Amino acid sequence: MHPTPVWDHVVINTQDRTDEAVAAFEKLGFTMTPRGYHSMGSINNLAIFGTDYLELIGIPPGGNDERLGLFRFPRGLNGLVFGTDASHEVAAAAEAAGLPLQPPREFSRPVDLGGGVMEDAKFRTINLAAGAVDYGRVYFCHHYTRHLVWRDEWRRHRNGALGIARAMIISSDADKTAEVYRKLFGNEMVSRVAGGFTLAVGLSRLDGVDEGEARKQFGDAGWECPQMLDALDDADDLYFDVVSQIKMDHWSRGRVGLIGDAAGCISLLGGEGTGLAMTEAYVLAGELDRARGDHREAFEAYEALMHPFVASKQAGAARFVGFFATRTKFGLWLRNIVMRAMNVGPVLRLVAGDIRDDLELPQYAI
Numbered sequence: 345m346h347p348t349p350v351w352d353h354v355v356i357n358t359q360d361r362t363d364e365a366v367a368a369f370e371k372l373g374f375t376m377t378p379r380g381y382h383s384m385g386s387i388n389n390l391a392i393f394g395t396d397y398l399e400l401i402g403i404p405p406g407g408n409d410e411r412l413g414l415f416r417f418p419r420g421l422n423g424l425v426f427g428t429d430a431s432h433e434v435a436a437a438a439e440a441a442g443l444p445l446q447p448p449r450e451f452s453r454p455v456d457l458g459g460g461v462m463e464d465a466k467f468r469t470i471n472l473a474a475g476a477v478d479y480g481r482v483y484f485c486h487h488y489t490r491h492l493v494w495r496d497e498w499r500r501h502r503n504g505a506l507g508i509a510r511a512m513i514i515s516s517d518a519d520k521t522a523e524v525y526r527k528l529f530g531n532e533m534v535s536r537v538a539g540g541f542t543l544a545v546g547l548s549r550l551d552g553v554d555e556g557e558a559r560k561q562f563g564d565a566g567w568e569c570p571q572m573l574d575a576l577d578d579a580d581d582l583y584f585d586v587v588s589q590i591k592m593d594h595w596s597r598g599r600v601g602l603i604g605d606a607a608g609c610i611s612l613l614g615g616e617g618t619g620l621a622m623t624e625a626y627v628l629a630g631e632l633d634r635a636r637g638d639h640r641e642a643f644e645a646y647e648a649l650m651h652p653f654v655a656s657k658q659a660g661a662a663r664f665v666g667f668f669a670t671r672t673k674f675g676l677w678l679r680n681i682v683m684r685a686m687n688v689g690p691v692l693r694l695v696a697g698d699i700r701d702d703l704e705l706p707q708y709a710i
């Protein structure tokens with residue numbers, strides 16, 4: 345017998361940037377659970393809803409990604425997870441329907457209940473075989489300890505979120521995409537809709553539609569959606585990123601030295617990362633020549649000259665965060681006006697101060 349589709353949770357892959365993702369989701373008004381540590385090496389934070397949840401999953405810095413392979417997937421929505429209390433039957437039904445599965449996984453993570461009480465949350469998952477779908481991971485999660493996940497103190501969210509309203513897959517071949525769900529849950533749970541199919545998932549649903557239908561539904565969603573949808577026409581890949589800086593304590597170890605963004609990315613907010621990278625390359629090459637093969641001496645001289653300078657540039661760039669990534673309509677208006685006016689020299693000097701750098705570049709004999 346086919347299982348009834350209900351959401352257990354959706355998974356967002358954060359790779360090794362879980363802290364940033366948690367901060368972003370908290371800013372969006374979600375209450376995130378304390379960090380969880382799975383017995384299989386991954387880490388997570390959850391936004392628990394009424395009967396389902398959203399999971400930010402990642403790998404701790406330097407952690408082992410062998411079992412989950414999160415780095416093989418892009419960051420972002422990565423897992424559609426259906427709930428079951430009968431994982432053995434689910435696996436048997438999927439196999440009978442001809443769906444290849446991975447061996448079941450059993451794992452746990454300790455949950456701190458406060459007052460020094462710890463308990464292990466335990467799970468069993470049934471995953472479709474790798475490659476069964478080309479948009480991430482689809483699996484069932486069987487909770488042995490539901491009381492350690494759906495706890496009331498985690499279920500309220502400042503933004504009013506109550507549950508997963510809908511998931512959508514954009515697919516150029518919606519019939520093929522639907523096939524997996526027809527096999528998993530039975531034909532009667534999957535209906536044709538404009539541009540694709542919909543699977544009833546409890547009171548929610550999973551839609552698989554072509555790009556035209558997605559454009560129809562989200563094209564007038566405002567903000568930057570129209571530009572993003574337009575960009576889809578020419579891009580075979582699209583991703584969003586956060587603006588970040590790289591701060592290294594040291595720029596060399598052994599015979600390996602760093603320059604450019606790897607040493608001290610100041611971010612696009614500074615607007616001169618390329619020039620700095622070239623300056624660092626020039627100084628490092630000059631110092632290597634001057635030290636006549638003693639790379640330790642060259643690395644030291646290079647870093648003594650450039651590291652404090654780059655650190656001051658990073659601090660300068662950070663001061664522009666509020667200006668570029670403003671949160672108000674007025675801020676946006678002001679930013680756009682100022683950016684346009686920057687083409688006028690006196691305005692540029694007024695806004696950015698004297699942007700000439702006063703780094704005295706050494707003259708090398710190369």
Ligand SMILES: Cc1cc2nc3c(=O)[nH]c(=O)nc-3n(C[C@H](O)[C@H](O)[C@H](O)COP(=O)(O)OP(=O)(O)OC[C@H]3O[C@@H](n4cnc5c(N)ncnc54)[C@H](O)[C@@H]3O)c2cc1C
Pocket residue numbers: 603604605606609610611612615616617618619621
């Ligand atoms: C949106 C944006 C706007 C910007 N605007 C400006 C601007 O107006 N002016 C300015 O000066 N700077 C700007 N910058 C910053 C500038 O782009 C960078 O500071 C500069 O590119 C750094 O050069 P780099 O050589 O250190 O690193 P990168 O240009 O990032 O080069 C590193 C290269 O290494 C490759 N690589 C990474 N890992 C591996 C691996 N394991 N094996 C092989 N190859 C690998 C990458 O694919 C990449 O090609 C901007 C940056 C961004 C993101």
